[in-house]
């Protein structure tokens with residue numbers, strides 16, 4: 388029997404207008420609930436030049452290992468014009484068993500489920516876990532993510548905090564609760580290919596050097612071969628050109644420069660450095676001595692990671708199957724998440740609600756799914772701490 392009500396907790400969280408970088412009352416609400424359950428709660432603000440200060444929360448109960456971390460974010464993306472919503476984005480209305488609001492699935496809903504599961508577990512186990520449970524919650528995930536999880540983890544490490552495992556509550560399921568657990572994420576790298584020529588009149592091409600010829604040949608050569616065939620848990624690494632920028636409005640003018648932006652999503656047999664070398668090798672070969680080029684590589688903190696299937700992943704997988712009747716796919720698809728930072732401190736998996744309506748108008752969640760996800764987290768706590 389679940390005593391704490393995940394639907395009530397979710398409704399309270401959804402009423403907080405916590406559009407990044409605003410705290411919106413969401414962390415204050417969590418602090419209140421978790422303090423009431425015996426957690427030691429820290430509210431930590433991080434900032435750096437040129438960014439908004441962002442509030443974060445770290446709460447722990449217990450002093451022993453193992454230490455299970457529930458990670459997540461309370462910030463949400465802007466709702467857009469309220470008139471487009473059939474229920475106002477921060478009104479937290481329920482209609483026909485569906486709870487509406489910005490953050491319903493991404494990811495206040497799953498945070499509410501985690502809190503409800505933990506409150507219930509503590510109530511049934513004399514108020515303390517057989518180990519430690521923590522909440523590591525940021526208000527900076529949806530934007531540039533520099534004053535959030537990455538800094539909060541470092542702050543924890545400096546205080547001597549160590550973690551055994553983490554569950555991040557991002558929405559992971561494509562269609563039904565139970566579809567998918569994320570056990571890794573691809574790495575990401577942006578770059579801009581720049582080809583320099585010599586400006587001139589189209590009627591006198593021998594007096595100019597057209598960079599458009601060079602850049603199209605190089606782009607073709609880069610994409611002529613795949614980067615790799617994929618690995619056991621990942622699809623193939625992929626380079627996708629996303630924009631070609633010349634900006635030449637004059638039809639009889641050969642431009643001086645052409646640029647092409649691209650993004651690489653890479654799997655667990657590649658490293659950032661080695662991928663850069665491979666792309667530059669392909670460009671050099673296609674360019675020969677006749678095309679002048681360089682690549683501007685953007686700094687990135689999106690590394691590939693994999694939490695290899697083992698007892699922790701198997702236990703969660705089994706619990707999901709028991710509660711939902713669906714054996715979840717173990718996936719590494721999708722964009723980056725804060726798991727890319729957590730993986731440096733402990734093994735991390737992601738399991739939450741459905742991702743179909745995340746960031747959309749009328750974001751919503753079935754209250755039945757909140758109850759089911761709470762049951763999953765609740766059972767995970769029993770198995771993890773060996774009740």
Ligand SMILES: [Zn+2]
Nearest residue numbers: 493494528557
């Ligand atoms: Zn999210």
